[in-house]
Amino acid sequence: MKVLIIEDDPLHRSYLSEAIRAALPECDGVLEAENGGTGERLARDWKSAHIVMDLQMGQRNGIEAARTIWKERPETRILFWSNYSDEAYVRGVSRIVPAGAVYGYVLKSASDDRLKLALRSIFIESQCVIDREVRGMQQKSLGNTNGFTEAEYEILVDIALGLTDRAIANRRNLSVRSVQNRLQQLYIKLGVYQPIGGQDDDGRFNLRTRAVAVAFLRKLLNHNALERAEADLSVWLARQPHD
Amino acid sequence: MKVLIIEDDPLHRSYLSEAIRAALPECDGVLEAENGGTGERLARDWKSAHIVMDLQMGQRNGIEAARTIWKERPETRILFWSNYSDEAYVRGVSRIVPAGAVYGYVLKSASDDRLKLALRSIFIESQCVIDREVRGMQQKSLGNTNGFTEAEYEILVDIALGLTDRAIANRRNLSVRSVQNRLQQLYIKLGVYQPIGGQDDDGRFNLRTRAVAVAFLRKLLNHNALERAEADLSVWLARQPHD
DNA sequence: TGAGACGTTGCGGGATCCCGCAGAAAAAAT
DNA sequence: ATTTTTTCTGCGGGATCCCGCAACGTCTCA
Structure with a gap:
């Protein structure tokens, strides 16, 4: 052995x-x-x-x-x-x-x-x-308890990579609106969401980047995960037609 | 000793x-x-x-x-x-x-x-x-050679934290437009900038989050730096009047 | 079979972002 | 002191993002 x-x-x-x-x-x-x-x-x-x-x-x-x-x-x-x-x-x-x-x-x-x-x-x-x-x-x-579904994690990675809604929609075969729905879910679960009337918090945060920030702080993402995702992304990009 | x-x-x-x-x-x-x-x-x-x-x-x-x-x-x-x-x-x-x-x-x-x-x-x-x-x-x-000024690094950290242009302007005592100028500088130096006519690259990337992503990939930012920045941010937020 | 839960999609609008343009202010160089 | 360079600032507009609303599908359960 x-x-x-x-x-x-x-x-x-x-x-x-x-x-x-x-x-x-x-x-x-x-x-x-x-x-x-x-x-x-x-x-x-x-x-x-x-x-x-x-x-x-x-x-x-x-x-x-x-x-x-x-x-x-x-x-x-x-x-x-x-x-x-x-x-x-x-x-x-x-x-x-x-x-x-x-x-x-x-x-x-x-x-x-x-x-x-x-x-x-x-x-x-x-x-x-x-x-x-x-x-x-x-x-x-x-487990779903306070945790993230695969879909939510996936879209988290996608925005962390810097993709636009449209790009994500293409990549994941969704409509742009669905991407935005998932983003909303993500924002809520990350505790980043701002209820409309809540004036205790003016527009200080850009939800998209803030979500990435707290994901990093909570170690939901790290450098390694980003590198892997970036590698995956680049093979997808290469396969994509230049429109 | x-x-x-x-x-x-x-x-x-x-x-x-x-x-x-x-x-x-x-x-x-x-x-x-x-x-x-x-x-x-x-x-x-x-x-x-x-x-x-x-x-x-x-x-x-x-x-x-x-x-x-x-x-x-x-x-x-x-x-x-x-x-x-x-x-x-x-x-x-x-x-x-x-x-x-x-x-x-x-x-x-x-x-x-x-x-x-x-x-x-x-x-x-x-x-x-x-x-x-x-x-x-x-x-x-x-050194400036291929490096980042203090100002650029600062604004990089600010967007990595998820702040909006306006919040950054407040924090750094700048106009919103100046913040955007610095962002543009940052995008260029990070190699993320998209020249207007460049059609080889459709709107796949959200510049703001993409910049954060490449900064992480290049180890310009890391978890530690984010944590420190987050701590600094929260003391600033506490000092800020609730408008 | 029908009611309810859930995920997807389109529409629309307000907020934000991205950035060219150009003048004002500040800093650096001569 | 004057020129040159850099930075700051307002304006404006197109692109994107954020998200409420509502319609439609699928899936489950009664």
């Missing part, structure tokens, strides 16, 4: 390596990659390897890497080991995990024991392990 | 602690704080301590902490030890460093030796040390 570490911080890498050796005596080889790109390559070479990876790396981010790895070999077991439980990350991960896959998500702030337990659970016992904090995020994210 | 470490990652904290002991034999005590708040408190208690700190910590971010520490004792020597050289961070730091202060900025990706050299240079030889990469950022940031 081999384990592949994808993590750009050398300190964390060596710590992980040690933790793996300690927690998994049956492991007979630890590979290390310091960014998503070489991680993907190593995963391709060592087909049976289990993977522990960081999200947010400088070169090629973790979610992208995980996506391509899972696309090539959906039964790969991946433990995400991240500093943050931003909704953007959690949503990004749960969007790409294949049906029935075994994976985990533990925070770097977790204790040594918890990490080792997670390693054994996932790689030996085939059981998913998601940190409570992350799990909470997931609930909030997927 | 004492050294205070402000850093939320325990691994990095212990690594730093060791590096300090090795590089500074004259140091007879290392204090550790795991977030900006307790860091400020410890700095207040140990008035003569030198400081090594991370930017981006969960609780209270590094720049805020540095600002209050320097406000209370401007001659404090601080070494910023950070993962990133985002323009937003570099600009944030150089905005708060007091005149004549001795400080440093080295990346976590730097070698062991470079870190130790920086420690000695700053704390013993009273000499500033800024990583080449960071220095490059500074140049680009302050």
